[in-house]
Amino acid sequence: MMPPVTIKDVARAAGVSPKTVSRVMNAEAHVRPAVRDHVLRVVAELGYRPNAYARSLSSSRSYLIGLFFDDPASGYAAEVQLGAMARCRHHGYHLVVERIDRDGLEPLDEVSRTLQALQLAGVILTPPICDWSDLTDLLDQRGIPVVKLNSSRTGSSAAVIHIDDYQAARDMTDHLITLGHRDIAFVQGIVSHDAAGKRLAGFCDAMSCAGIGIREAWVQAGDFSFRSGMAAGDAILSTNDRPSAVFAANDEMALGVLVSAARRNIAVPGALSVVGFDDAPISRMAWPQLTTIRQPNALLASVAIDILADPLYQQVGDRPARSIQVPYTFIGRSSSGPA
Amino acid sequence: MMPPVTIKDVARAAGVSPKTVSRVMNAEAHVRPAVRDHVLRVVAELGYRPNAYARSLSSSRSYLIGLFFDDPASGYAAEVQLGAMARCRHHGYHLVVERIDRDGLEPLDEVSRTLQALQLAGVILTPPICDWSDLTDLLDQRGIPVVKLNSSRTGSSAAVIHIDDYQAARDMTDHLITLGHRDIAFVQGIVSHDAAGKRLAGFCDAMSCAGIGIREAWVQAGDFSFRSGMAAGDAILSTNDRPSAVFAANDEMALGVLVSAARRNIAVPGALSVVGFDDAPISRMAWPQLTTIRQPNALLASVAIDILADPLYQQVGDRPARSIQVPYTFIGRSSSGPA
DNA sequence: GCCAACTCCGACATCGATGTCAATGCGAAG
DNA sequence: CTTCGCATTGACATCGATGTCGGAGTTGGC
Numbered sequence: 200m201m202p203p204v205t206i207k208d209v210a211r212a213a214g215v216s217p218k219t220v221s222r223v224m225n226a227e228a229h230v231r232p233a234v235r236d237h238v239l240r241v242v243a244e245l246g247y248r249p250n251a252y253a254r255s256l257s258s259s260r261s262y263l264i265g266l267f268f269d270d271p272a273s274g275y276a277a278e279v280q281l282g283a284m285a286r287c288r289h290h291g292y293h294l295v296v297e298r299i300d301r302d303g304l305e306p307l308d309e310v311s312r313t314l315q316a317l318q319l320a321g322v323i324l325t326p327p328i329c330d331w332s333d334l335t336d337l338l339d340q341r342g343i344p345v346v347k348l349n350s351s352r353t354g355s356s357a358a359v360i361h362i363d364d365y366q367a368a369r370d371m372t373d374h375l376i377t378l379g380h381r382d383i384a385f386v387q388g389i390v391s392h393d394a395a396g397k398r399l400a401g402f403c404d405a406m407s408c409a410g411i412g413i414r415e416a417w418v419q420a421g422d423f424s425f426r427s428g429m430a431a432g433d434a435i436l437s438t439n440d441r442p443s444a445v446f447a448a449n450d451e452m453a454l455g456v457l458v459s460a461a462r463r464n465i466a467v468p469g470a471l472s473v474v475g476f477d478d479a480p481i482s483r484m485a486w487p488q489l490t491t492i493r494q495p496n497a498l499l500a501s502v503a504i505d506i507l508a509d510p511l512y513q514q515v516g517d518r519p520a521r522s523i524q525v526p527y528t529f530i531g532r533s534s535s536g537p538a
Numbered sequence: 539m540m541p542p543v544t545i546k547d548v549a550r551a552a553g554v555s556p557k558t559v560s561r562v563m564n565a566e567a568h569v570r571p572a573v574r575d576h577v578l579r580v581v582a583e584l585g586y587r588p589n590a591y592a593r594s595l596s597s598s599r600s601y602l603i604g605l606f607f608d609d610p611a612s613g614y615a616a617e618v619q620l621g622a623m624a625r626c627r628h629h630g631y632h633l634v635v636e637r638i639d640r641d642g643l644e645p646l647d648e649v650s651r652t653l654q655a656l657q658l659a660g661v662i663l664t665p666p667i668c669d670w671s672d673l674t675d676l677l678d679q680r681g682i683p684v685v686k687l688n689s690s691r692t693g694s695s696a697a698v699i700h701i702d703d704y705q706a707a708r709d710m711t712d713h714l715i716t717l718g719h720r721d722i723a724f725v726q727g728i729v730s731h732d733a734a735g736k737r738l739a740g741f742c743d744a745m746s747c748a749g750i751g752i753r754e755a756w757v758q759a760g761d762f763s764f765r766s767g768m769a770a771g772d773a774i775l776s777t778n779d780r781p782s783a784v785f786a787a788n789d790e791m792a793l794g795v796l797v798s799a800a801r802r803n804i805a806v807p808g809a810l811s812v813v814g815f816d817d818a819p820i821s822r823m824a825w826p827q828l829t830t831i832r833q834p835n836a837l838l839a840s841v842a843i844d845i846l847a848d849p850l851y852q853q854v855g856d857r858p859a860r861s862i863q864v865p866y867t868f869i870g871r872s873s874s875g876p877a
Numbered sequence: 878g879c880c881a882a883c884t885c886c887g888a889c890a891t892c893g894a895t896g897t898c899a900a901t902g903c904g905a906a907g
Numbered sequence: 908c909t910t911c912g913c914a915t916t917g918a919c920a921t922c923g924a925t926g927t928c929g930g931a932g933t934t935g936g937c
Contacts, residue, residue, distance in 0.1 A: 542893095544892095544893060544894085545893065545894060545895095546893080546894095556893085556894075556895090557894095557895080557896095559894095560894065560895060561895095563894095564895085588893080588894065589892090589893055589894065590894095591892085591893080591894085592892070592893030592894035592895085593893080593894055593895075594894090595892090595893080595894070595895090596893075596894045596895040596896075597894075597895050597896080598895095599895095
């Protein structure tokens with residue numbers, strides 16, 4: 200229970216002024232290398248770490264980055280968190296996780312209060328709330344740097360980081376077509392999500408490019424949840440006139456289709472190929488394991504942190520509306536096979 | 539981009555001193571009801587929210603609670619987070635999530651720095667790191683209130699919140715026995731975890747109480763991961779002389795067993811019953827859905843927050859070594875059936 | 878040899894709240 | 908009517924850092 204080491208302690212021990220220690224800690228120019236090294240040595244010796252509150256108070260910067268979710272229970276959220284945390288540590292930031300329940304009681308007020316209390320250095324928005332304009336407007340108005348993940352809609356001054364959902368969906372569809380499938384069903388995500396729309400478009404275009412028609416009954420609505428995937432599977436697989444492959448817009452729904460097939464004793468991939476999207480952890484816990492598209496969520500998140508932690512980016516007005524695309528990977532596993 | 543409302547603004551607008559506003563905000567005694575009401579009205583009008591940094595700096599209290607994980611990617615972590623966040627909001631706290639990688643580079647140093655920088659009001663520890671004594675010692679030494687989830691090992695001054703893992707495992711085993719199973723295998727978790735040990739003990743005792751012997755080859759090691767569950771399943775199910783039921787110490791491993799069975803075309807629950815523990819989201823995404831024990835993780839977490847946010851609990855030395863048990867629920871689904 | 882410009886460093890004010898303590902006012906007790 | 912005690916309030920210092928600014932020492936160009 201020793202009292203924490205303050206900047207004064209370091210200054211005294213090093214024989215310099217607190218301000219100089221501050222300069223060293225912030226890697227400012229105009230400090231002689233000899234002094235810098237000496238101070239750094241003392242800092243290490245004493246295990247000094249600047250108090251984030253004092254720092255924030257005086258500099259009106261913040262060392263906290265907000266990670267806002269709608270549904271923190273998905274595997275997606277966990278991946279994003281992991282990537283963000285690792286990178287935060289690297290930059291000396293910390294992650295504050297908040298759930299934004301759009302249907303809750305005055306969610307914007309809650310956000311507003313959080314912002315005022317914490318003065319976050321930046322905020323990472325994940326789907327679906329990254330496309331909620333009331334929220335992004337609020338953030339903009341407060342001048343808080345924002346990075347949106349998995350959405351390519353720029354709109355506000357936020358940066359966006361995403362994969363090429365359209366092309367990835369085309370690749371996946373082509374994979375099925377190459378395997379000989381022509382009767383392919385698609386389970387949509389929430390189409391108002393930017394990524395979901397692109398995945399659907401990719402599927403449609405791949406089909407038309409191959410000269411294959413799309414049966415309307417085989418394009419089922421879904422909301423990215425397991426349940427909706429199962430419902431879609433039930434709708435698609437209930438008649439004898441069924442497709443030979445199903446492409447679900449994410450892995451959880453693909454799992455739902457898998458279960459729906461299992462109930463009907465439809466062998467996968469023998470009688471039906473099922474593919475997903477995301478490479479969520481559960482895609483490997485299914486039987487058979489899912490063919491899917493690996494979306495490097497942790498990477499997306501760490502890039503987001505890099506952007507937010509960049510002092511240049513924190514300057515008001517000075518925010519180029521960046522749009523960053525990171526590569527995806529096709530992961531072939533055993534849930535897809537020849538038609 | 540308006541400048542934030544400060545306590546001075548409120549004071550000026552209400553015609554009182556900042557200190558009085560502070561008193562109102564902190565619900566201190568000795569403020570006339572009329573003044574209190576008036577100030578509160580002004581606060582609401584201006585949408586004032588005290589700056590957490592300034593508050594923390596001057597009071598050397600903190601409005602941040604740390605949530606420390608080893609593996610934030612599990613469904614378990616997500617549930618805990620959700621419960622903790624909801625309750626934090628209620629108390630006006632915020633959650634800082636940190637990953638503690640025990641095998642990383644100087645993890646304790648990292649924690650140390652975080653503590654010094656953020657002066658957390660309290661920390662929630664989840665398995666497995668809640669049983670890492672180097673970490674709890676560090677926290678103790680710093681005088682930071684700690685609550686451990688899902689561990690009943692008190693040891694330090696931390697409070698512990700958990701379900702009765704032992705009894706729950708007995709219940710589950712009895713469920714299988716009642717169904718007529720006598721050849722029951724068990725897949726262990728990491729036995730050094732408190733809960734894992736209790737679950738094993740519960741299984742063993744239920745078996746002996748029923749007068750059933752335990753075959754050593756049918757008690758397989760595992761580490762709570764899907765892979766280890768699959769490996770255990772392979773070991774247990776590879777011969778013809780196999781059990782009629784498998785009880786895995788968590789749902790992920792149960793899923794592994796399920797996949798192992800599916801590969802061998804062993805029908806579940808027809809030829810083999812498989813049960814899990816935790817009621818993780820994935821337990822419903824399997825086919826068949828898992829019979830399991832519901833562990834109310836979100837509830838555990840919110841109780842933890844209640845404890846940490848309690849001003850009384852934050853006083854040094856004044857920490858009764860509380861141990862709180864919350865109820866669990868047996869969830870019968872379709873993965874278990876008569877022998 | 879002089880002045881400008883620049884480097885390096887510290888004194889001091891400041892961020893927005895709370896802790897301390899003293900001043901005020903009021904009612905009750907003597 | 909005085910006095911004591913308590914409820915109520917505000918002035919001021921303080922938390923631990925950084926922003927501002929100015930001073931001392933160095934360099935360099937003419």
